[in-house]
Amino acid sequence: MRDATKIVRSGLTRAVAGEPLHAGPVFAAPYHAPGDPAGVPYTYARAHNPTWTHLEDAIAQMESGSGYTASALVFASGMAATTAVFGAVLRPGDVVVLPESSYYAARVLAQQYFAKMGVQLRYAPTANNGQAGQLEGARLVWIETPSNPTMDVCDIAALADAAHRAGALVAVDNTTPTPLGQQPLALGADISVASDTKAMTGHSDLLVGHVAVRDAELLKKLDQWRTLTGGVLGPMEAWLALRSMATLPLRLERSCENAQAIAEFLTTRPEVEQVLYPGLTTHPAHAVAKQQMRYFGPVVSFVLRDKAAAESFLAHSKLLTDATSFGGITSSAERRARWGGDAIADGFIRLSAGCEAIEDLLEDIAQALDAARS
Ligand SMILES: Cc1ncc(COP(=O)(O)O)c(C=O)c1O
Numbered sequence: 001m002r003d004a005t006k007i008v009r010s011g012l013t014r015a016v017a018g019e020p021l022h023a024g025p026v027f028a029a030p031y032h033a034p035g036d037p038a039g040v041p042y043t044y045a046r047a048h049n050p051t052w053t054h055l056e057d058a059i060a061q062m063e064s065g066s067g068y069t070a071s072a073l074v075f076a077s078g079m080a081a082t083t084a085v086f087g088a089v090l091r092p093g094d095v096v097v098l099p100e101s102s103y104y105a106a107r108v109l110a111q112q113y114f115a116k117m118g119v120q121l122r123y124a125p126t127a128n129n130g131q132a133g134q135l136e137g138a139r140l141v142w143i144e145t146p147s148n149p150t151m152d153v154c155d156i157a158a159l160a161d162a163a164h165r166a167g168a169l170v171a172v173d174n175t176t177p178t179p180l181g182q183q184p185l186a187l188g189a190d191i192s193v194a195s196d197t198k199a200m201t202g203h204s205d206l207l208v209g210h211v212a213v214r215d216a217e218l219l220k221k222l223d224q225w226r227t228l229t230g231g232v233l234g235p236m237e238a239w240l241a242l243r244s245m246a247t248l249p250l251r252l253e254r255s256c257e258n259a260q261a262i263a264e265f266l267t268t269r270p271e272v273e274q275v276l277y278p279g280l281t282t283h284p285a286h287a288v289a290k291q292q293m294r295y296f297g298p299v300v301s302f303v304l305r306d307k308a309a310a311e312s313f314l315a316h317s318k319l320l321t322d323a324t325s326f327g328g329i330t331s332s333a334e335r336r337a338r339w340g341g342d343a344i345a346d347g348f349i350r351l352s353a354g355c356e357a358i359e360d361l362l363e364d365i366a367q368a369l370d371a372a373r374s
Contacts, residue, residue, distance in 0.1 A: 321333075
């Protein structure tokens, strides 16, 4: 079956006469579990839950590729998934190579906690595979491509190859494209991690994250981290995620088409100083992106003259919800520099294309740019 068919059908249960097509969420803390717990599939919900299992099977199927089978674990958020990778892999004295520009909270977590516990941090740019120059003695290379919010792209296969030769594990934050848009494990990475709060679930109404791996030992360590730290995903969120993911192929195709059209349109406007989107042939790593991505993602970043121009643009847009996050079915945008933490211009806007009619989006963006100019 094609990936889209598998994903659309991944929420279905086995066909049993009289049973519903989709199982509901299983609300439980303890489960009936007499005798030896090893013989009982579910004992206590901090360790496992049937709704997680269903969601994890659906995600694992998306992360699997030719010649390998992935396993997935779901977490209460993308940051919980990130923390699990750092926590399961890094020990005092280990070196982690981080991207200079990437989702800032992962870098803050590394600085505020892991560095203080003796993990050494090295930084390098994502662009031009800059992290390849920092691999000596590294335990983990953390990649984010395309990076949020600057849309830098690196070559996952080339970096994974170089990292493995240096003895390091490779983790890719794959939030922006989702595993339907880009498969890090198929490209040679050891760990695929994502905030499924974004395009994966796409309705802007839940937090969820996942980690996918091929290696059984690594899976065990991550699973133990989740059970012992205990900030787990609720069954209702797991069920909502499973339900939302069935429409991922439709949503991603539409939102990425819209993102491409918006990016191309923005390049024609004199008010826009720079457009950052890997789908543009002018993006410095377009060829790499084209090779490793099935979809270029819903996020388009662009730069207006200054803070006032960006704020005016957002205030005049009627369709771009002024909110953070991305990957939702409704388009949104924000002036990213308002948060701090990223080396970006004051007029930098991160836009997330939704699934609205592209004509309406382009008309709205055009009038908001006109208004911002005056
Ligand atoms: C690239 C990336 N990774 C991880 C995260 C963290 O995800 P969450 O908010 O689900 O914890 C985000 C959130 O914005 C993100 O953009």
